[in-house]
Structure formats: C-alpha cells, structure tokens
Amino acid sequence: MADLYPHKSGIGLMEPVALIGQNVCIFYGSVKNWRRVTYLEAIPPFQALDIGAVAAQTVSTKTQCTRLEMQKNEFGQFRWFPMDNAEFKFWLPHVDGRFTLKNLQVPVDMNITDIDPCLHLTEFFVWEDHSPWFDATNFMDYPMTQTRIKAMGFRYVTSALEKETVIKIEAGAEPCTYVVASGNAGNPK
C-alpha cells in the first residue's frame, strides 16, 4: 500500500490509489470518511462534460458535472484534460475553487497533454454525489461551439471502517491512504 498514493505517475497513465481490502480516509470538508475498499474498477476515458458554446473572449457559467458523481458509499479518482481550446477552472464542491494559489485559481488548458502526459497534476477525487463544477474561458477572438473535457479513472465501492480499525490507523498501527475530495480555504493565521 505504501506504493499507492494520489497523483502518482508511474509507468502507464494512471494507477488506483487503493486496492480492494485497503483502508482509505476521504476528506470531504472537515469530515473524515474512514472506509475500506470493497470493489474497484477502471473508468476508461470518456467525455465527462460539454459546457457548450462560449462566445469569443467570454467566460462560461459555472457548470455542474453530474457525469462524475458517484453512488452512495463510493468515491471516484479522476484525471482529465480539455478537448477544446479553452482554459477550464474547476470547483469541488461548488464554492471551493481547486488548484488555487494565493492570487490565482490555476486553469487547465489543452497544453496539459504535452506538459503532463500522465495528467497526474489534474487528479481529483469525488466522494459520493458531491459533483465537481467547471467553467471554460474562451480566450480566443473566435467563438467556440463546444467546450468539452474528457475524464478517466477508477471507481471505488467502500464500506465503513470499524472504530477499532480507525483507532489503530490514527495510532499509526495500521496503514491507510488519505485522499482529499474537496477544496480547502486554507488557514492563513
């Protein structure tokens, strides 16, 4: 398990963050969801979202990506890339901008497939039906008729961990993989 961790870029495009039977802790907001993976399957690349037409030099409305929602007790691990020439910004949940610096929310554009072919720096996690949101900035002087992203990854079915196991994990006696499934406003004090 020590060999599996978020954003990992090994040989091939993507690896699961945990295997069946392993422990995970999914941060969503301030809640820690202690879970054990009971099922794992791959999600091949698919078109996850088309925000639609965006006029020249315009930012689209923030659009919910329901195709990346998971069932109850499940989480998803996704990497993604834009199919069209726009800058995509990403929120999860709706109010929490992701990929944030102090003065900038970093967008992802089509160059990502050249610079980061494994897409490991685009990786994010979805807990249950807390769907991500995207907007698209058409920076060109030309209108766009579609603004699409493709996503791929893994689907994990989980069950709750027993309290004793959680205590062991927190004491460092049992391994666990930690993943974040929401943004973080930081602690600037």
Added chain:
Amino acid sequence: MIGVLQARKGVRLQGTPINMVLAGIGNPYIIFQLSNYAAQVGTKTFRIKRIQGLNEAGADSIIHICAGVVDWLPPLLTLNGMPFDFVEDELPEVEWAVDMQCWTAVANVTIQVEVEEIG
C-alpha cells in the same frame, strides 16, 4: 532561436478564410487574431504553420504578411488562377505577439492561415 521555438509545443488553430477584395497597403486584412483576453492566464504568441489560398485576381499578385504597414515575412508571389500553399518549412520562424494581417497587390486573393499558438 529556431530550436527554442520548435521545442515549445502549442495549440494548432486557424484563421477564417479571407477574400481580400481590396488591394494595396492601405487595405490590410486580419487573417489571424491573437488570443489576448484579459481573463486568460498568461500571454499568448503564435507561429505560422501553413498559408493556403487561391489567386482569383486575374493577374499574378504579391501578398504581404504584415502587422499594419510592416511586413513580418518576405512578400510571397501568388500566380494568377492558381492555388498557393506555403508550409512551415518554407517560411521564416517568426513569432507573433499581435494580430496577423495580409494585404495583396491585386484584389481578389483568398487566404487562410494555420498557426500554432503557445502560452
């Protein structure tokens, strides 16, 4: 600089086909508009990958790839009644940071460019 420029990979885009119905240096047509939206992250530049078109002028015509009245490439000869097709290897490796324009010596030459925009 050529090696440096080639090492940077961008996004291949194209301008719209433009029929230059007016001739002369005073009638430059915009053939590709640089992405320069205030909300974009960073600045963009681009390089020409291909220039294609058709001379329907009734005479040979020299076209000028320019910004305003300043040529950024050597003038290109297009032959009467013939298509023309200049590809990257035949063109100087010029990096553009402004809209690209073109004017023709004789009216009625249609042109379209493909570029690679980086940034």
